[in-house]
Amino acid sequence: MARSHRRIEISEEDDQRLRELETSRHTCPKVRLRASILRLHRQGWTVPQLSNHFNRNHQAIHNDLTRFSQHGIPGLADACSPGRPSHMTPEIEQFLR
Template sequence: MPAPLRIHLTPEEDAQLRELETNPVVPFKVRRRAQAVRLAAQGWTAPRIACHLGLDRSTLHRDLRRWLEKGIEGLEDGKSPGASPRWIPAMSAFLRELLQGEEAWTTPRLVEALEGRFFVTFHPGTVRRKLLEMGYRWKRTRYVPMGKPREEEVARFKAALEGAQRGG
């Protein structure tokens, strides 16, 4: 049988743990760990604390050891498992740079541009969601002449407009 874990708290630590334990904004697991540490400091045994809080004894021992090693920081949840996100801030900056130009972009074309630059493939829905997060909205494209029209184009347009106004 392992030796019981002895926990002694300073009044400041006890006040911090009490604040964590009663703060509704703090995640439930952190509040429960704070409560377990305070109960252990009051002399409760590990089986009694585990029964009272509905924890497994090995989980309780792990939480109490983390408290002894790291203090308040040991009560926080660790980094969740899983793959790191593939979307990086440089991709958002690249999209902003592309969208500042005069060219009309569609989501599939932006996916191709991202793949060409970062060698990562995304679903168009992912890119669309990121664009919404960045504050961009979908707009229907319009056909407008590029740049300032030449004089002969203006003359042709005026002639066609006069013909249309006369009914010809």
Template sequence: MAAPLQIQLTPEEDRLLLELSLDPKTHKKTRLWAAMVRLAAEGWTAPRIARHFHKDRSTVYLVLRRFLEQGLPGLAYRKPPGAPRKFTPQMAAFLEERLAEDRTWTAPQLAEALAERFGVRLAPKVISRHLRAMGYVWK
């Protein structure tokens, strides 16, 4: 069994964590994580903190480890990155080349051309949205 995580705060860190945990302009997860660190510094165990906040204890351990490794910046909330974009700048250039040709293209035809060239299927509505963003309009 691993040793419990020992959190020791300087008076300045404790003051900053208290401000973070009470500031309504701070992201709610950052406020929660600051409160968890303060309770751990007061001697609360991770399972007790988890019960108090109705969280899994692995979440508490994660927050405490991040604080020990990174300090206060480790408590800042960062939005998860999400999935990478399917529509790339190369696809935009490809669409511009197609639209420069002397023919009329529909969104479904452009979607099919993109699928053949890049192997990525995009809905015609998505193609239309990107074309509008690129400055193309039609009536």
């Protein structure tokens, strides 16, 4: 089932912050991409247009919009992955102490 036309509100202040993220060479590429998506969405681009332009599926665009609407600018960054589980056993830890 297709989703209805989706719009989220992005304030002028947030748009300025998104622009800074979008143009900063120090910003993670994924965050820069999400900032670009949000800025174009604010200008009226639809999910299908964004999906075609960025060569991403519709669900990925919806996920980016949802992350922003739920968490704001901080939601654009990926959470830290937990990594591999430790191989340190209690015996090894005790030996090292």
